[in-house]
Amino acid sequence: MGQVRAIVLRAAGINTDLETQYALELAGAKTDRVHINRLIEDKTLLDQYHIAIFPGGFSYGDDVAAGKIMANQVVHHLAEPVRKFIDDGKLVLGICNGFQVLVKAGILPGGNGFRQEAVTITNNDSGRYEDRWVYLEPQTDRCVFIESRRICVPIAHGEGKIVTKDDAALQKLKSEGHVAFKYVDADGNEGPFPVNPNGSIESIAGLTDKTGRVLGLMPHPERYIRRTQHPHWSRLAEDLAPDGITIFNNAVKYVRENLLSPCTA
Template sequence: MAKPRVLVLRAPGTNCDVETAYAFEQAGAIAERLHIARLLERPALLRDFQILCVPGGFSYGDDVAAGRILALQIRHHLLAAIREFHERDRLILGICNGFQVLLKAGIILPPDSDGKPVATLTWNDTARYEDRWVYLSVVSDRCVFLRGIRELQLPVAHAEGKFVVRDADWLEQLVRQGHVALCYQMPGPAGTTTAQNIASQPWQMRVPYPWNPNGSMGNVAGVCDATGRIFGLMPHPERFIDVTHHPRWTRDERYDPPHGLIIFRNAVSYFE
């Protein structure tokens, strides 16, 4: 089988595109970094790729809000091309700032009947930039990128990563429909966040800081669309693709294969 081709979309301020392209290449794909201006000129370029990834960073300096400007460009100029791309059984991944972009562009979660977004990402409860490793639980079997994974450790690095929905009823609905794919958890069996307790009362199962580094409702760290082929997450899988990336790599053997690399391998193996 030919290697799948990945388009890593970058914009002014994006600073994780090189690492993300490298991660996909380590997983067996062919990755190409492309500036948003080139894609705006020729949206049909998407047809040459099997995976679209919007990486982390600070697109347009997050001057209006994190990911907002790039999200507006996509919504007003590229939404039709991206929908066509997705309908051809392609994959879309948004990491950190990319998650913010996909969510605010209305690509991951469809708007409500009035056309209003049901969820967004906003400032961390600490009102500051959080840079730390977190424990994560996979709570939906729908997401292509998370197949075969139950728990993860990945680093986060963001100031606007708090996942919020309009009200608790919407959160419960997202959980029930399988859109909530990844949640922050506390370390150890006693603090494990399971699919069962999240589905029962998601707005009350609050994992405390720093394990939930931003105060996300329902401890949400990542969501997927109804097909499981569009996935956005706040943690950075591209920063854990080698065992030496983990701070305990000399003292613990649980990190081989590296957790972030598994996510990229899942994306590549989807096309085998």
């Protein structure tokens, strides 16, 4: 032990694995990009990692629905190793398509085995793909990835609207602290499009599970780890710290403090 290790899962159509790996390495985690076929072949492969990332992209073309085919793969081939990974106190992060996978596999918000029951992610209200920058207001202090300040990161998706089965399901998400982030404006207020870019219910942008160690979000923190990635960085202070990296820093810090033995950390 001593080294924080992260795995970025690849599959046909996953396309943000390189920059996600770089963000994790910048945060201090030794990171491998591994094709999901290797995990299916060797179910113990996950054991050597502390952080598992389901990155963004269009896994299997988002055929049928975004993230659906890969979620089906996870449920039918990887349910046990993933469950064990979480039970072992390790961290799972789903970004964009990865978030869609986690929700469609029932890993988020979780609670009833790996079965999608009350929450889904569907077509943006605009009916089209959107790439734009948004502000995120944290809604929980349980989730180990996030801190209490508002962050600015980009979204890029066509199916990002979070929907619950009914009002009771929504109330449950809120009362049980599953809401990780909401879309807000620069001042922290919720609002219609484009503040809420996809029409997500109650502006929800990300969810966490009951442990706070599994996070899924539609925006892309890995796309804001360097100042020049901000759309108007040329107007901003030169010592500006990029917001997206905080998610990865916090994950690595958590692993160091909780999963690695103190003498070697």
